[in-house]
Amino acid sequence: MRLTSAPLVLLAPALASAHFLMDWPPARGFNDDKAGEYPCGGFDTPSSNRTMIPLNAPFPIQLDMHHTEANVQVLIGLGNDVGPAFNYVLRPLVRERGPNQFCLGGMVVPAMLGNMNITDGMNATIQVVTNGDPEGGLYQCADVMLMAMPLSESDYNAHCSNSTGVTAEFTNTNANANQSTSGATPTTTGSAANATASGKSAAVAVEALSAWGLLVGLGAAVAATL
Numbered sequence: 324m325r326l327t328s329a330p331l332v333l334l335a336p337a338l339a340s341a342h343f344l345m346d347w348p349p350a351r352g353f354n355d356d357k358a359g360e361y362p363c364g365g366f367d368t369p370s371s372n373r374t375m376i377p378l379n380a381p382f383p384i385q386l387d388m389h390h391t392e393a394n395v396q397v398l399i400g401l402g403n404d405v406g407p408a409f410n411y412v413l414r415p416l417v418r419e420r421g422p423n424q425f426c427l428g429g430m431v432v433p434a435m436l437g438n439m440n441i442t443d444g445m446n447a448t449i450q451v452v453t454n455g456d457p458e459g460g461l462y463q464c465a466d467v468m469l470m471a472m473p474l475s476e477s478d479y480n481a482h483c484s485n486s487t488g489v490t491a492e493f494t495n496t497n498a499n500a501n502q503s504t505s506g507a508t509p510t511t512t513g514s515a516a517n518a519t520a521s522g523k524s525a526a527v528a529v530e531a532l533s534a535w536g537l538l539v540g541l542g543a544a545v546a547a548t549l
């Protein structure tokens with residue numbers, strides 16, 4: 324992103340249709356025409372240059388949103404070349420509003436995902452899915468190495484900012500972001516609506532969902548304070 328930020332500024336009008344960009348961890352690549360191809364927006368080959376992210380400790384995902392609202396979901400696949408196998412949900416559907424910088428804070432890859440023990444140095448690919456223009460999905464992937472070392476506060480903060488007016492509602496719905504329309508009312512379950520109604524009850528409701536239950540609860544609390 325550091326390398327491309329200057330051209331992005333220059334080309335800003337031309338990039339109005341760029342859907343969304345995954346700035347950190349840096350995406351494999353972005354191609355406006357292929358952004359709707361599952362998985363990874365047309366980039367099938369893992370990057371040889373992986374970004375180190377912490378295992379079992381919080382990290383941010385920094386996105387650059389080019390729509391005024393979007394449904395956002397974060398998936399992860401474990402291994403050196405996950406192909407289309409993004410088997411774990413790191414963050415269920417988030418309803419985001421407002422253009423430009425959007426940070427998904429407090430992301431955590433737990434030491435155990437499903438029945439997989441994640442070890443220091445294991446590789447993985449994180450995929451951010453949003454809804455399309457107006458149908459289908461938009462996809463961006465980042466290849467990472469999971470390290471048993473937390474991010475420093477300065478590293479975290481350097482990759483987590485929200486533009487003024489950007490808001491997010493966290494849900495615990497199972498809906499995939501690419502299955503919901505671009506409208507203001509994505510298809511969600513009753514529990515999703517409840518999750519945004521009260522941080523406290525949301526935390527209780529999602530606890531059974533284990534790995535990301537706490538995060539969703541925290542997220543709802545954050546959303547409630549916005």
Ligand SMILES: *[C@@H]1O[C@H](CO)[C@@H](O)[C@H](O)[C@H]1NC(C)=O
Binds near residue numbers: 398460499500501
């Ligand atoms: C939609 O995304 C899910 C994962 O969230 C994926 O399994 C599915 O293949 C995608 N659908 C299409 C049509 O690409």
Ligand SMILES: *[C@@H]1O[C@H](CO)[C@@H](O)[C@H](O)[C@H]1NC(C)=O
Binds near residue numbers: 370371372445
């Ligand atoms: C992770 O990927 C890198 C290349 O990006 C590779 O050098 C390394 O061996 C991989 N780690 C494991 C545990 O396979």
Ligand SMILES: *[C@@H]1O[C@H](CO)[C@@H](O)[C@H](O)[C@H]1NC(C)=O
Binds near residue numbers: 326349372374
């Ligand atoms: C490798 O990744 C780092 C951090 O993501 C980035 O700063 C650097 O420019 C990348 N290098 C190459 C050759 O892509």
Ligand SMILES: *[C@@H]1O[C@H](CO)[C@@H](O)[C@H](O)[C@H]1NC(C)=O
Binds near residue numbers: 429485490
């Ligand atoms: C940005 O907003 C998101 C969602 O509400 C939150 O997770 C994140 O912590 C915020 N980050 C900053 C730096 O405000």
Ligand SMILES: *[C@@H]1O[C@H](CO)[C@@H](O)[C@H](O)[C@H]1NC(C)=O
Binds near residue numbers: 438439
């Ligand atoms: C994961 O680690 C736990 C605790 O060390 C162990 O009991 C379990 O058998 C491991 N599971 C796998 C699939 O290796």
Ligand SMILES: CC(=O)N[C@H]1CO[C@H](CO)[C@@H](O)[C@@H]1O
Binds near residue numbers: 513517
């Ligand atoms: C479990 C639960 O409390 N479900 C409620 C969620 O909210 C809807 C209305 O938005 C209620 O109808 C459900 O009973």
Ligand SMILES: [Cu+2]
Binds near residue numbers: 343390
């Ligand atoms: Cu778009």
